Amino acid sequence: MDAIETCDLTKKYKGLTAVDGLNLSVREGEIFSLLGVNGAGKTTTIKMLSCLTRPTSGNAFLYGKSILSDSQAVKNMIAVSPQETAVAPNLTVKENLELMAGVHSFSREKAGQKTKELSARFDLDQIAGKKAKKLSGGWQRRLSIAMALISQPQILYLDEPTLGLDVLARSDLWEMIRSLKGETTVILTTHYMEEAESLSDRVGVMKNGRLLFTGTPGEMKARAGTDKFEEAFIRLVKEEKQ
Numbered sequence: 001m002d003a004i005e006t007c008d009l010t011k012k013y014k015g016l017t018a019v020d021g022l023n024l025s026v027r028e029g030e031i032f033s034l035l036g037v038n039g040a041g042k043t044t045t046i047k048m049l050s051c052l053t054r055p056t057s058g059n060a061f062l063y064g065k066s067i068l069s070d071s072q073a074v075k076n077m078i079a080v081s082p083q084e085t086a087v088a089p090n091l092t093v094k095e096n097l098e099l100m101a102g103v104h105s106f107s108r109e110k111a112g113q114k115t116k117e118l119s120a121r122f123d124l125d126q127i128a129g130k131k132a133k134k135l136s137g138g139w140q141r142r143l144s145i146a147m148a149l150i151s152q153p154q155i156l157y158l159d160e161p162t163l164g165l166d167v168l169a170r171s172d173l174w175e176m177i178r179s180l181k182g183e184t185t186v187i188l189t190t191h192y193m194e195e196a197e198s199l200s201d202r203v204g205v206m207k208n209g210r211l212l213f214t215g216t217p218g219e220m221k222a223r224a225g226t227d228k229f230e231e232a233f234i235r236l237v238k239e240e241k242q
């Protein structure tokens with residue numbers, strides 16, 4: 001079964017069509033990057049898929065559950081790590097993870113167990129007692145992703161996961177994201193083409209609310225007739241008539 005399937009998904013804001021008849025499928029366990037220049041409709045798509053905003057028309061199904069008629073089931077299977085880091089600055093790393101476990105009403109025992117498990121898995125145990133505000137941007141983002149994983153989501157949305165990070169922090173986060181492959185379906189948005197190429201099983205390119213292309217990074221380069229991914233993206237987006 002596809003993890004996500006959208007059927008003519010559309011969102012209009014007054015005179016503007018932000019997402020225009022999107023038909024997209026994302027396979028279970030893959031890392032799928034949604035690409036597009038500013039205003040292409042990526043965030044609006046993700047907002048609809050997370051039931052944060054209702055489509056004007058069309059529908060989407062997450063593991064067969066409709067965002068329109070089964071939004072509670074959809075919300076239970078997703079987690080989001082937003083662009084603005086979602087950590088509580090004055091709480092420690094451990095407290096942030098426990099707080100998130102509390103949000104999901106885990107028993108104290110389960111909260112402790114999940115906190116331990118995720119801290120160990122993502123090397124957060126060495127900084128468990130540190131306040132989040134004292135962490136570097138890369139570690140804050142790492143914590144934010146670990147917090148999103150507490151509920152064991154089937155689908156994880158990562159919005160610009162390495163925005164503004166230095167090259168080392170970025171490479172560490174890439175490793176973290178790669179480790180989720182096959183376990184959690186990951187949808188990520190990014191403006192860094194190197195990141196999309198390096199992490200994605202498949203990519204989708206949007207422009208003016210429409211999907212121009214879906215396929216592997218290799219297929220995208222072949223389609224655009226270049227061996228450079230960034231160049232392929234530019235060609236695809238520029239070639240499309242306004």
Ligand SMILES: Nc1ncnc2c1ncn2[C@@H]1O[C@H](COP(=O)(O)OP(=O)(O)OP(=O)(O)O)[C@@H](O)[C@H]1O
Nearest residue numbers: 013016017018036037038039040041042043044045
């Ligand atoms: N709440 C809103 N009201 C009116 N217009 C909106 C609203 N949200 C988004 N838009 C418009 O919809 C279009 C798509 O926006 P969206 O944020 O989905 O694009 P994006 O691809 O995520 O861009 P970026 O890469 O800059 O984040 C844009 O023209 C934007 O101005």
